[in-house]
Amino acid sequence: MRILLVEDSSMASSSSRETLEQLGLDLEHADSLSTAIELVTKEDFDGILLDLDLKDSSGIGTLIELREYAHGIPIVIYTQRKERDQALQVIKYGAQDYLLKGEVPETSVLRCLRHSVERNKVELELHKHQERIQAILDNSYDAFISLDSKMRITDWNKQAEETFGRTKAEVLGRNMAIIIPHHLRRQYLRQTEKVFNQSDASILKLSSEITAAHKDGREFPVEIGFFRVRENTDYSFCAFLRDISERQRFKEELERQVQERTEHLTQQNELLKQFAKIASHDLQEPLRAVQGFANLLADSTRGKLDKDQEEFIGFIMDGTTRMQNLIRAILLHSESGKVEDGKHATDCNSVLNEVLANLSTSIKESEATFELDRLPRVAVQRLHLIQLFQNMVSNAIKYRGTEPPLISITAEENATQWLFSVRDNGIGIDHKYANKIFDMFARLHGKSQYPGTGMGLAICKRIVTSHGGNIWVESTPGDGSIFFFTLPAIEKVRRKAMKDNIEILLVEDTPSDVRLTQEALKRSDLKYEMHVVNDGEEAMEHLIRLKESHQDLPDVILLDLNMPRKNGHEVLAEIKNDSVLRAIPVVLLTVSENDEDVLEALKLKMNYYIAKPVSAPKLTALLSSIHQLHKESPEESKAFSQDETRIRLVLAGNQHTAPIALTRLAADANDRVRCRVAENPRTPAGVLMKLSEDASAEVRLGVSENPNTPETVLEALSKDVSDDVRLGLASNHKLPQRLLENLAEDENIYVAAAAQKTLATLTQRV
Ligand code: ADP
Numbered sequence: 014m015r016i017l018l019v020e021d022s023s024m025a026s027s028s029s030r031e032t033l034e035q036l037g038l039d040l041e042h043a044d045s046l047s048t049a050i051e052l053v054t055k056e057d058f059d060g061i062l063l064d065l066d067l068k069d070s071s072g073i074g075t076l077i078e079l080r081e082y083a084h085g086i087p088i089v090i091y092t093q094r095k096e097r098d099q100a101l102q103v104i105k106y107g108a109q110d111y112l113l114k115g116e117v118p119e120t121s122v123l124r125c126l127r128h129s130v131e132r133n134k135v136e137l138e139l140h141k142h143q144e145r146i147q148a149i150l151d152n153s154y155d156a157f158i159s160l161d162s163k164m165r166i167t168d169w170n171k172q173a174e175e176t177f178g179r180t181k182a183e184v185l186g187r188n189m190a191i192i193i194p195h196h197l198r199r200q201y202l203r204q205t206e207k208v209f210n211q212s213d214a215s216i217l218k219l220s221s222e223i224t225a226a227h228k229d230g231r232e233f234p235v236e237i238g239f240f241r242v243r244e245n246t247d248y249s250f251c252a253f254l255r256d257i258s259e260r261q262r263f264k265e266e267l268e269r270q271v272q273e274r275t276e277h278l279t280q281q282n283e284l285l286k287q288f289a290k291i292a293s294h295d296l297q298e299p300l301r302a303v304q305g306f307a308n309l310l311a312d313s314t315r316g317k318l319d320k321d322q323e324e325f326i327g328f329i330m331d332g333t334t335r336m337q338n339l340i341r342a343i344l345l346h347s348e349s350g351k352v353e354d355g356k357h358a359t360d361c362n363s364v365l366n367e368v369l370a371n372l373s374t375s376i377k378e379s380e381a382t383f384e385l386d387r388l389p390r391v392a393v394q395r396l397h398l399i400q401l402f403q404n405m406v407s408n409a410i411k412y413r414g415t416e417p418p419l420i421s422i423t424a425e426e427n428a429t430q431w432l433f434s435v436r437d438n439g440i441g442i443d444h445k446y447a448n449k450i451f452d453m454f455a456r457l458h459g460k461s462q463y464p465g466t467g468m469g470l471a472i473c474k475r476i477v478t479s480h481g482g483n484i485w486v487e488s489t490p491g492d493g494s495i496f497f498f499t500l501p502a503i504e505k506v507r508r509k510a511m512k513d514n515i516e517i518l519l520v521e522d523t524p525s526d527v528r529l530t531q532e533a534l535k536r537s538d539l540k541y542e543m544h545v546v547n548d549g550e551e552a553m554e555h556l557i558r559l560k561e562s563h564q565d566l567p568d569v570i571l572l573d574l575n576m577p578r579k580n581g582h583e584v585l586a587e588i589k590n591d592s593v594l595r596a597i598p599v600v601l602l603t604v605s606e607n608d609e610d611v612l613e614a615l616k617l618k619m620n621y622y623i624a625k626p627v628s629a630p631k632l633t634a635l636l637s638s639i640h641q642l643h644k645e646s647p648e649e650s651k652a653f654s655q656d657e658t659r660i661r662l663v664l665a666g667n668q669h670t671a672p673i674a675l676t677r678l679a680a681d682a683n684d685r686v687r688c689r690v691a692e693n694p695r696t697p698a699g700v701l702m703k704l705s706e707d708a709s710a711e712v713r714l715g716v717s718e719n720p721n722t723p724e725t726v727l728e729a730l731s732k733d734v735s736d737d738v739r740l741g742l743a744s745n746h747k748l749p750q751r752l753l754e755n756l757a758e759d760e761n762i763y764v765a766a767a768a769q770k771t772l773a774t775l776t777q778r779v
Contacts, residue, residue: 015039015057016126019049019079020064020091032119038126046070046078053083060130061088062122064114065103073099076106087133089126109133153253156235160250164189167249176235176256178228189252194226209241209248225254233258289347292340300340304333335460342468346453349397349475357395358503361388361424361433364398368406371399379410384421389431389592391500397476402435404469405496409437411463414491425697426596426672430482430499432697441490444724444751451484473498483699487724489749497698497723515636517543518567520552520584521602522576529626530571530602536629539636549579553587560593569639570599571623598639598671602627621664635660639674658683665689672697684709691715698723710735717742727752736761743768746775 016038018030034040041058043049046069053061061083065075076088087109090100100111109129112122150157156173160166165188169181177184177192184191190198201223208219219239224232238253307329314326365388369376391398402422409420421436442450442457449455451474456467470484477484477498488494517534521527527545534541544567546552552572559566570588574581581601588594601622623635638660664670665678666689679690679700690696691704692715705716705726710733716722717730717738731742731752742748743756744767753775756768 014059014126014130015041017041017043017049017052017058017061018091019043019046019061019067021045021067029114029119029122033123036119036123038123044068046075049079050082053079053086058083058086060126060133061086062091062126063088063108065090065092065094065099073102073106076103076108080107085133085137087129089122089129091122155253155255158189158192158252158254160189160252162247162249164250168251173254176227176254177225189250192225192254194224194232197224205239222257225256234261285347289344292343296340297337300333300336304330304337307333335466339466339468342466342472343453345400346468346472346475349400349472349479357392358390359393359395359398360390361398361402364395365402365422368399368402371403372407372410375407375410379413380417381410381413382417382419384419386421386423387590387592388422388424388433389426390503391431392503393476393480393500401473401476401498404473405435408469409435409439409494411465412439412494413437414439414493426502429502430699431502432497432499432699434495434497436493436495438493441492441494442486442488443490444488447486447488447725450486485723485725499699515539515541515569516565516567517541517569517571517636518552518555519543519545519571520547520549520576520581521545521571521573522547523573526573526602526625526627530632533627533629533632537633537636539633541636548576549581549584552584553579556588556594560591566594566597568597569636570597571602571627572599573602596671596673598674600635600639621660638664658686661686662689666693670695672700676700679704684711687712688715692719694719694721696721702726705730710737713738714741718745720747724749724752731756736764739764740767744771746771750775 014037016033018033018040020042021044030040030042041052041056043052044067046067049061049063052058061079063076063079065072067075070078076090080088088107089110089112090103090108091112091114093114095113103111109132110125112125117125150168150170153170153172156176157168157170158166158173159168165186166184169179169184174180179191190202193201205219219241220237222234222236225235226232234257235254236257237255240251241248242251307326311326311330314322318326365385369383375381406420410418416438419438421434423434423436425432446455446457450457451470453471454467455471456465474484477500480501482499482501484496484498486494486496519527519530521530531543534543544555546555552570556566558564572581572584585599585601588597588599598621603622603624621635621639623631661678661681661683662685664674665681665686670678670693672695675690675693675696678686679696681687681690687704687707687709688711691701691707691712696704696719698721701716701719701722704712705722707713707716713730713733713735714737717727717733718741722730727742727748730738731748733739733742739756739759739761740763743753743759743764748756748771750772753768753772757765757772759765759768
């Protein structure tokens with residue numbers, strides 16, 4: 014402890030000084046106020062021992078003057094004066110203590126100095142802390158008010174002055190009610206009391222929107238966070254308030270605009286309906302008359318007209334038929350926008366069978382062949398689905414190339430929707446018409462080349478979009494097209510799936526392994542219920558029974574591989590082929606991680622595996638990851654353990670991870686996880702689209718390398734702000750030439766050079 018001893022009497026000073034130094038103090042001496050001031054401004058001291066009577070100053074003035082220079086250094090008075098008044102006065106002027114020279118032993122002086130230094134440190138800290146809090150409150154965008162137990166205002170920051178138009182001096186000590194309009198005071202008071210009476214927690218928070226009053230009488234909405242803090246036996250309160258008039262106005266304006274737009278749309282719809290009515294009746298009437306008289310004319314003049322005249326009549330009849338087809342298509346279009354009650358569950362497989370039967374003649378003539386996935390049931394009316402698939406398939410046949418048509422139809426589940434694709438090997442569509450073809454009457458060919466009205470895809474689009482879906486095409490002229498569209502999935506049987514309690518189905522025939530798994534679960538911190546079946550056959554019976562009686566399915570299946578009757582592989586294949594059961598994550602219990610069984614299981618679209626013996630930490634990490642990924646509403650803020658992160662990384666990169674899990678993983682907080690999802694060829698197109706706008710350039714780079722990224726997304730990425738992303742694309746040999754050519758002119762020379770190199774290798778190959 015370094016102490017400055019300020020004292021005049023050389024005798025006294027040398028004796029006390031010696032004793033104090035022997036006690037371990039590091040002492041510096043000043044015999045006048047001016048020397049003391051000079052020393053404290055130059056050097057650091059932990060404390061000052063001060064005699065008030067010096068040769069150049071005496072009495073309380075000495076303390077007052079020295080304090081001006083000795084900021085933050087505790088001062089203990091050490092004097093011969095025994096006046097009580099003076100003792101009180103020096104404490105008032107900030108001295109830590111008052112010691113009498115000669116009467117207090119040096120050991121006590123030392124103790125007193127130590128206490129003063131400590132106390133001073135704490136006080137300084139406290140002061141700093143208070144200053145910090147005050148600065149935060151003063152600079153807060155929220156108005157801050159603190160209140161005592163009787164709701165009298167004890168603090169009021171600058172923002173509160175501005176928000177309520179009252180200065181701090183004006184409100185201190187007054188009741189909080191002054192910021193509430195008169196007519197609302199009783200009501201708010203009652204509500205607040207009611208909430209606070211319900212609990213005696215030491216901190217209680219209440220937040221709501223209320224109406225406040227400005228000093229000028231203006232009323233305005235505020236958002237208030239109200240805290241009650243227990244202090245000893247009483248409570249004090251504080252409140253943060255924010256003026257939300259602007260936000261409210263914005264919300265009201267938005268609502269007004271939405272309403273205006275809705276009214277406008279309703280009007281437009283009404284007009285469209287009337288138009289459809291006119292089309293169906295009024296337009297068809299004269300058309301029928303023209304058709305009827307043209308037929309009569311043709312009959313009555315048969316053989317009497319020359320060739321030209323007969324041809325003219327032929328044109329009239331042809332024109333009327335085309336007109337009739339157009340009118341019918343318009344009618345269908347207006348009908349296809351009607352969305353039903355959403356309770357439909359139509360099986361797309363049977364729809365497709367009907368469509369193929371309807372088109373059997375053209376299928377036979379064109380020798381078309383089909384590759385069909387097993388299709389799901391969707392929440393769309395049957396008639397609309399028939400129109401949709403029939404347009405898609407008939408176009409694939411109509412716009413065929415030189416080879417007989419090969420048409421493949423697939424469906425993939427994605428969160429709440431199904432993504433369908435209809436691929437053909439036909440003439441394809443130029444990229445620049447990819448959006449236009451979905452417009453009404455849009456056609457790319459003359460009628461003599463390909464007959465049609467140009468309404469087919471417009472009807473498809475109306476059906477898809479009115480169910481909240483999307484439709485788009487990817488195509489290379491000459492190489493065929495893929496039409497993609499999304500449709501809503503039906504409400505799944507697994508509604509309640511993955512609540513807090515995990516329901517586990519264990520399929521295992523070895524009693525000791527059953528026991529081991531049970532013990533591992535008991536030791537985990539999971540909340541679970543487990544049902545055990547002893548072989549594959551029993552497992553399938555159990556699952557089918559649950560499904561058919563619409564009971565809750567298990568949240569996860571733990572499946573052993575080697576079982577009698579039906580082994581794990583067979584069970585897995587059956588589960589994955591069932592449109593409902595396949596949503597359940599399956600964990601394979603394998604004997605070793607490198608086992609051939611694992612590879613076999615991977616082929617069978619296994620979700621996860623765990624090597625035996627099953628232990629509590631392994632199982633907890635795996636099950637909580639699965640639980641997190643598959644349950645309805647993920648907790649966003651959950652922090653993952655290292656094990657869980659590793660599992661999520663593995664899952665994100667695994668081609669057999671369910672699309673719903675990939676969709677969740679795409680929102681993972683960890684960049685590496687999102688990056689793997691972006692690279693995974695199994696990731697649904699919609700998710701890739703979203704990831705292409707991810708904040709992390711690594712993730713966007715992943716999307717650019719994914720073989721299934723739609724061309725429109727690649728195009729957007731080729732203009733990405735990150736040089737790395739563009740560089741990655743420029744080196745991608747699979748990128749369409751058009752985009753490579755754009756990149757070859759990139760402003761970044763490395764990107765441009767890479768693109769030129771890729772283009773050069775491509776041309777060489779050709
Ligand atoms: P339509 O077939 O009656 O002309 P659509 O609305 O069904 O009308 O299709 C619009 C245009 O889109 C077609 O004229 C055709 O040029 C193009 N088109 C549609 N499907 C395909 C396809 N599978 N392959 C190539 N072009 C297609």
